[in-house]
Amino acid sequence: MGWFLEANFILIGIITILMAFGTLSTKKVMRAAAFLLLTLVGVALTYLFLGFEFLMGIQITVYAGGILILFLFSVLLTGHEEFKMDLEFAKENIVQILISILLFFTLTALMLSIYGNYQLTGNELVLQAQTKGLTQDFSVALFSHFNYVLPILGVLLFSAMLGSVKLVLREEEL
């Protein structure tokens, strides 16, 4: 059973990375947004594997649902201007590619080495989701211990909304 999960995880991870790559490489912005959606769903599935089904739900609804819509709208609003992705390894991009690859390696190395130092409980997955039902815990936590989280998030989102409305509205409309 273990190898099956593992294999699935690797598969989904690779697909996610490929989708992220697609996000950056596609020519049309619209398509980029679609790829982003798939990437986000991939990440959501990762959460599921890690035992966070409720977070997966949030990821899909808020991110894949809400934010993506924003992107689509803004793409529509800023016109259908096509940008060529300069993925032909042109000279001007060679530095950036190099930087990115270096970043990937250093970051991975760092995280793995730090993890190795801290000795977490091995590689065993603490899959609380399957034993207790994570959504339930999550809700209990949200409504008891962390019961100010949702209002604060509300205020935060609201101020973001206020700001964006203020930004988008033209002067004469206000």
Place this chain on the structure above:
Amino acid sequence: MESEIIYYALGVVTSPFIGSLILTIFAFIHYAKTHGHEETEENNHEEHEEHGLKYTPLENFVSTIGILSIFASWVFMLLLAIKFFTTEHHGAFLTTSYDFFGFPVTQNIQVGLLVDALSVYMGLIVTTLALLIHMYAREYMHGDKGYPRFFATFNFFTGIMLSLVFSSSFFELFIFWELVGLSSYLLIGFWIFKPSAAHAAKKAFLYNKVGDVALLSGFLILYKLTGTLNFMELPDKIHNLTPLQTALISVLIFGGVIGKSAQFPLYTWLADAMEGPTPVSAILHSSTMVKAGVYMVARVFFLYWQAHEGEYNFAGDNWALAVVAWVAAITALLAGLQALVENEIKRILAYSTVSQISYMVLALGAGSKTAAMYHLLSHATFKALLFLTAGAVIHVVHTNNIWEMGNLRKKIPKTFTAMLIGAIGLSGFPGISGFWSKDAVLATVYYSDVPGNKILFTLGVVTAFITALYTTRFIIVVFFREPTPENIERVEHAHDGGFFLTIPPLIMAALVILESLTFIPTPIFKFEEWLMEWLEPGVHAHEVALTLPILSAIVVLLGIGTGIYLYYYNYNILASLNQNKVIIPIREFIAQRYYIDKVLYWIANVPAMIVSRLLQDIDIKIIDRTIIDTWIVKGSLGLAKISDVFDQGIIDGIVNGVWMIALTLGRAFRKLQTGIVSNYASIFAAALVIFLGYVNFLIFIK
């Protein structure tokens, strides 16, 4: 027996409403059909004079319904009065009521019918006058396109007024109190196209509203303190109140009277209310509606009496009646003077009404409900008569100004006869109805213990003189003086109106004479004592010294004589008086209504509008623009500025020390500043790589 009386009272109250309802529905159907286009502003008098009086089917139907419903009410009233006065005992009452709000806490606020001597007496006056004036209106309003609307509203008013009279609680009284204000509003503004009518209607309503608010506050405080508003329960409960409370409540309630019964300083609306059709002036603004205040004070007289109990001293709190009396006396004088300088016939009568109502209020203030109701009866009759005849005069000469009339006694003899009788009544000619009732008022004042009662008495006598003077003035100017040359033609064509325009005034004239005969005190029957037994059982009238009626008679005769001398025999004196430099400003001061209106308008227009504009500016500019748009959006910028000051003051001091290094470095890195975001990000990413590599290196060493 008792239930019979209640049913009669119910009939009295409801039949005008039924008529009004039918007429309203009819009027709505009429307007829906014609879409209102047929209603024009002018009364087409000329038209029907040429073709004779021909009522359209519409007018016939409407006026028949209107008059019949009032007639039914009058019949019920007669039955009720006969039943009541023959079977009941003095001071008895009957009441029936139901719970208006329907929940337990307010069960003492009820709506019902209260039948006692006061309401029966008042109801008789109202129905009789309403019937006669409805008949009069049938012809007077002929040709007006608003005929159905007029009768619907007129019937509505009659119903409301009767309901007010038979109200059994303060709450109910207040409902109808405001509703008579409404019908007054609708009827003053009846000629809806005249801007002046609209203005006068609004003014009347608003002035009334000011008084109503005082009244409302007054009886709500009463409700708080006693827990009931029913007239029949109140007398037992007010004994627990402190004198201050009673006085406060009484004065607040009197505020309502000031508005409705046109007392100083809110009396000017009544003159403007003459913009309405004459039947309206006759019934609302002279004989019934404006008497509602007097009626109400009489109704709750126990309250004033409670406030009054004991000896007067100004350290105490029993000043409620004194306020009433003094306001009334001042109003009587001011309004009388104004009637003396006014030129429009209906306005003269309006000011005279104010002055005469003040007599009644004065009587109340002096502590006699009987005298007030006595004068109310006589005044209602002759003033309604005067208005009807004045309307007839206006109707035939098409002007309101008395100086444009003249020598009309031969042209319109029936109207002249009726009006003369009314005027004699008003002037208080010895032996006629007005004389007796006025005398009762003056006697009450003279023997009362209100502070300054002698001064009040003097003011009353002076007003009596003025009354006689202005009555004589308009009678002579309208009927006896030769018309000025430019008005001769206007007068030439005048002739008496039709049946309905002449008969109701003549009936009223007959009523005045009947009253005069009834009022003559004889050893067998004294009207005042009879009335007192019914209204104030247990109270006995003062023995009036003979000097008082004689004084009054002399004053009245003097007034009439002066009038005849000034306006008929020796007009030159008047002319020279009018040129007198001392008289002119006084005359102007009076004609400008003592600037009361100007002051009130100023208050209503200037400070109120300034406050209004100011608050609107606060709304739009401060709350909207400043707080929302500026504080919230720009507030963050303000914070940025504060930190900016902090930056410049303190950080800069340190920074300046190393500015040289920065400058040098800056020059070196200047070329990196391409302004392209991607480049910045690239540099950042490269730096990140270096940093992470360094950390890795550190861990690796470990």
Place this chain on the structure above:
Amino acid sequence: MTAIPIEYPLILSSALFSLGVFGVITQKNAVRILIAIELIINAANINFVTFASYNPNADISGWVFALFIIAVAAGEAAIGLAIFINVFRNFGEINVKHLFTLREV
């Protein structure tokens, strides 16, 4: 129970992160830069969730942080897009290579 090695999610996260950074430094269209930023944020989120999940103490703070980050990302996206719409209105385009008013003169 089972074992998904902790390295896997960590590698996934750093890969996403690097791709995001790559996107940020190469893209011209501002909207796509924002999309790349979303990738970075997601990478960070995976890390939070991973460590929360593998933590034997089962503290739930990690989840709450993830929740917060999602909300912040939503706000950031809204504000960023609003800014870009304004930029688009003022400059007529959102190619960051052509927008160099930040340049040293």
Place this chain on the structure above:
Amino acid sequence: MAFYGFLSILLWVPLIASPITYLLSKNGPGRAKVFATIVSALEFIYSLVLWYLYVARDKYSDLIAVADGFVFHEKIDWIVVGNLKIYYALGVDGLSLPLVVLTTLIFLVSIISSYYIHEREPLYYSLMLLLMAGVMGTFIALDLFLFYIAWEIVLVPMFFIIAYWGGPRRRYSAFKFFIYTHLASLFMLIGIFIVFKAGNYTFYMPELKTNLANYAELSKLILAFYLMAVGFITKFPQVPVHTWLPDAHVEAPSPGSSVLAGLLLKMGGYGLIRLGVWMLPKQVFTDPSSNVRLVLALLGMVSMAYTAFVALSQKDMKRLIAYSSIGHMGIVSLGIASYTAEGINGAIFMMIAHGVISPTLFLISGVIQHNAGTRDMTILKGLWKKLPITSTLLVFSALASAGLPSLAGFVAEFLTFAGLFKSDMFGYGHTYFWITVVAVMSVIVVAGYYLWMLQRIVFGEPEHIKVEHKPHFYEIFPLWVLSFFILLLGLLPFIVLKITDQFVSIIIPPA
């Protein structure tokens, strides 16, 4: 065998009908309005049936579920998490029943009177039905969670109704409306959470009520009241936070205004009475340390006086009516502040009365706008000659709004003032007394601006008004219906007050 679906039907029928209405577009736009009208008419009739059943609930006791003081009680577990249960709980009592009937009535007349709308018709009626479900849910929800959801749902369709079918400045007004009310409801949310925590972690209102009664920290509850009151008072609205209302009313289409004034304002009043007066313990209001009543009374008094004066200088008729709405809601505040049976009954009655009067006025202003082309009172003149019946109804409803006896507004004003005078008006160093005096005096100004409005609009010779055609049936018919209710409520107020007092007598038991 009790039937547990009375209120669910009321709630779900418009909710389900809403998307159906939108989908009807393919079959021609006219069908959407017919369908919406039928749905709202059925709802209205159904709500009247519910009224009857409520009154005769003893007779049908085997059919009607009564629990926790609520009739037509429904309670199903909705979201169950550990010990925490969120219920799908509905029920009506004396407070909510009149408002439920008002809701169906106002939506019926508003939908009928919006027949003039031809632009994006299916969407409009779909949003109207969604709005109806939201308002209904607010009034009948017994679970705070459900209450909050319904409360927030209302914003969305109203926003679009203003923003799509509104006047020239509609976008600004819609945003302003949205921002104000949404921001305020966040405060309310925090208040709800405090109450939730203090009330032993439950959202079910009757349970919260019993739990809160034993809660020791009064100051925390007072804080919660203030936080919630921010939400309600902005919705009301009362003076410092009222500026969204005139804009929203002026820019919204007149049926939208009528819903806005007739119902959305009442949600604030309902919330204040339900969550503040009813749910929180009595001490929040009566404790000597609490200034809640004083604050409410001051708000109400300031709103009345302030808006009375501001309305004086308005030129737009709709704006004037909008300001008068704020003043009338001030009476609701005052009634609650008086904390007497008269006052609270008056406040509830004011919500009902204003709920029928102000839609009438707004719909009339719509008729005038369509027929005369303007609502500017400086231009309008002599309307009587052109539109006599509309003018009559305008006079009628304006006077009703100004508190003329025998019409609905007076009963509410009278009861509120009676309550105010009866409450301890001489406490607080005569503050109450002066509040009462100012409030009562401002009635004069209210009468003043209404009469001035009538003088300017109705009277005089028409000059600029060009009436194209007679008002349509669908424009006049709703006015007659509403006028009928104004008169009915004014003459026979006990049909409502008998029911509201069943609620009030729980809060203030008669001595």
